[in-house]
Amino acid sequence: MKISVFFAVIFCILMTAGCSEKEKKIKPEENTLDFTVDSAEEIEIQESGSGGMANGNLDDDEPEKKEYAYKINNANIYDINSPIEIDDIVFKYKNTEFSKELKADISCDDILYFDDEIDEKGRLKDGFTYIYTELVIRNETGKEQEVYLSAGNFVVINKENDVIDMSEELRYRSGYENPEKKKDYYRCSFSEGEEKEVLLVYIVPDNLLEQDNLLYSINLYGEGSSDELKAFKIR
Numbered sequence: 001m002k003i004s005v006f007f008a009v010i011f012c013i014l015m016t017a018g019c020s021e022k023e024k025k026i027k028p029e030e031n032t033l034d035f036t037v038d039s040a041e042e043i044e045i046q047e048s049g050s051g052g053m054a055n056g057n058l059d060d061d062e063p064e065k066k067e068y069a070y071k072i073n074n075a076n077i078y079d080i081n082s083p084i085e086i087d088d089i090v091f092k093y094k095n096t097e098f099s100k101e102l103k104a105d106i107s108c109d110d111i112l113y114f115d116d117e118i119d120e121k122g123r124l125k126d127g128f129t130y131i132y133t134e135l136v137i138r139n140e141t142g143k144e145q146e147v148y149l150s151a152g153n154f155v156v157i158n159k160e161n162d163v164i165d166m167s168e169e170l171r172y173r174s175g176y177e178n179p180e181k182k183k184d185y186y187r188c189s190f191s192e193g194e195e196k197e198v199l200l201v202y203i204v205p206d207n208l209l210e211q212d213n214l215l216y217s218i219n220l221y222g223e224g225s226s227d228e229l230k231a232f233k234i235r
Contacts, residue, residue, distance in 0.1 A: 068155075068162075068163040068164070068166060070155070070162070070163035070166075070217075070219075070229065071160075071161050071162050071163065071229075072155075072157060072161050072163065072215065072217060072229055072230070072231050073161065073227070073229075074161065076227065076229060076230040076231065077215065077230075077231050077232075077233050078230065078231065078232055078233065079232075079233060080093040080232050080233065080234070081093075084218060084230045084231075084232065085140075086218065086220050086228055086230060087141070087220070087228070088139075088140040088141040088142070089137065089138070089139060089140070089141065089145065089147055089220070090137070090138040090140055091135055091136075091137055091218055092135065092136040092137075092138075093135060093216070093232045094134040094135060094136055094197070095132075095133070095134045096131060096132065096133045096134075096216070096234060097131070097132040098129050098130070098131055098132075098209065099129065099130050099132065100123055100124050100128075100129060100130070101121075101122070101123055101130070102118075102121065102122030102123065102130065103132065106122075106172065106201070107122075108121075108122045110172055111171050111172050111201065111203075112169070112170075112171045112172065112181065113171070113203075114168070116128065116203055124203065126206075127205060127206055128203055128204065128205055128206065129203070129204055129205075129206055129209060130201060130202070130203060131154060131167070131201065131202040131203075131204055132199060132200075132201055133152070133199070133200045133201075133202070133216065134197065134198070134199050134200075135152070135197070135198055135200065136195060136196070136197050136198075137188070137190070137195065137196055137197075137198060138190075138193075138194070138195040138196075139190035139191070139192065139193060139194050139195070140193070141192075142192060143192055144189065144190065144191055144192060145189075145190045146187050146188065146189050146190070147187075147188050147190065147220070148186050148187055148188070148220070149170060149173045149186050149187075149188050149198060149200060150169065150170045150186035151218055151219050151220045152170070152200060152216060152217065152218050152219075153166055153167050153170075153202075153216070153217050153219065154166070154167040154202060154204060154208065154214060154215070154216055154217075154234070155167070155214075155215050155216075155217045155231070156208060156211045156212075156213055156214055156215070157213045157215060158213070163217075165208050165211060166208075167202045167203075167204045167208065168202070168203065168204070170186060170200055170201070170202060171201050171202060171203050172199075172200065172201035173185070173186065173188070173198060173199070173200055173201075174198050174199040174200075175188065175196065175198060212235075213235075214234045214235050215231040215232060215233055215234060216231060216232045216234055217229065217230070217231040218230055218231065
């Protein structure tokens, strides 16, 4: 009898130790799972709140602020009657028009449309506007030269001269004779001393045009802030 009781006690001790060992193995896994879930929820909350926090308050109505790595020095902002010269390429501003309508001598097939909504005549839906810009470009480098017309953009600057808004890619350029728009669509070739008048068309949201300090910038080298980044003051 004593032997049976002894073995029963031993069996209970072993079972208890086995259960404790199992608990030691399970708890770290459970804690890891709890930590992962909590962390994911925390990250989701932080991400959903990012950009909407202002001084500790959630403001869902605050518009997202755009950031561009561009700054235009005051000395490089020109009156529209003054030519801009960049490395012996001279740009003269001629005219700018704003319209919902597509010009009669330009067809819908000529325009590089993206997600823009137009009617059968090319009229833009409310909220967007065509900008027609005419420039005269002269090559004074003393040799043949290529200029990428996509270097021009309409931009808006703040009081610190930082670019805070910008038009999208150029949608049309005059003087391109290939009906199929190739990779060279924006490239314009000039012989030595040659001068060309070009018409450039952009599609911009109306709220860009409603802002102050609208410029037409010319960025031949793709540099954000340099002496070579120059602009015409439109208004």
